[in-house]
Amino acid sequence: MPTARVRRIEPEEVAAVLTAFINTSIMARGHPLQPDDDLELAGLDSMALLKVLLFIEAEFGFWIPDEDLVQETVRSPRTLALYICRRRRQA
Numbered sequence: 001m002p003t004a005r006v007r008r009i010e011p012e013e014v015a016a017v018l019t020a021f022i023n024t025s026i027m028a029r030g031h032p033l034q035p036d037d038d039l040e041l042a043g044l045d046s047m048a049l050l051k052v053l054l055f056i057e058a059e060f061g062f063w064i065p066d067e068d069l070v071q072e073t074v075r076s077p078r079t080l081a082l083y084i085c086r087r088r089r090q091a
Contacts, residue, residue, distance in 0.1 A: 008088075008089075009085065009088070010085070011078065011081040011082050011084075011085045012081075013081075014060075014080075014081035014084050014085060015035040015077045015078045015080075015081035016035065017059065018035075018052070018055075018056075018077040018080055018081060019033055019034065019035050019077045021052070021055050021059075022039075022044070022048075022052060022077065025051060025055075026044065026048045026051060026052070027042070027043075033077065035076065035077045035078045035081075036076050036077075036078050037076055037077070038075055038076055039052075039074060039075065039076060039077075040075075049074065052080070056080070056084065060084050060088065062087060064083070068083065
């Protein structure tokens with residue numbers, strides 16, 4: 001049975017997509033987030049993080065398991081992007 005090949009994407013591309021989503025869907029106008037900004041310090045609460053996780057599931061096709069929801073993974077759009085790219089390579 002043939003398997004679908006997952007297109008390789010670079011962390012910079014993923015970080016840009018995540019940053020754009022957060023800026024358009026969560027952040028207040030005039031307070032844009034950058035890829036390396038700390039999400040918690042930027043004011044994202046648990047509900048905002050859930051929105052980001054749902055976006056990741058829809059956009060990249062997998063859910064981040066609870067055990068991977070640690071500060072090193074969800075600190076910034078870039079750390080999330082690195083995690084996503086690592087997971088996609090393992091798929």
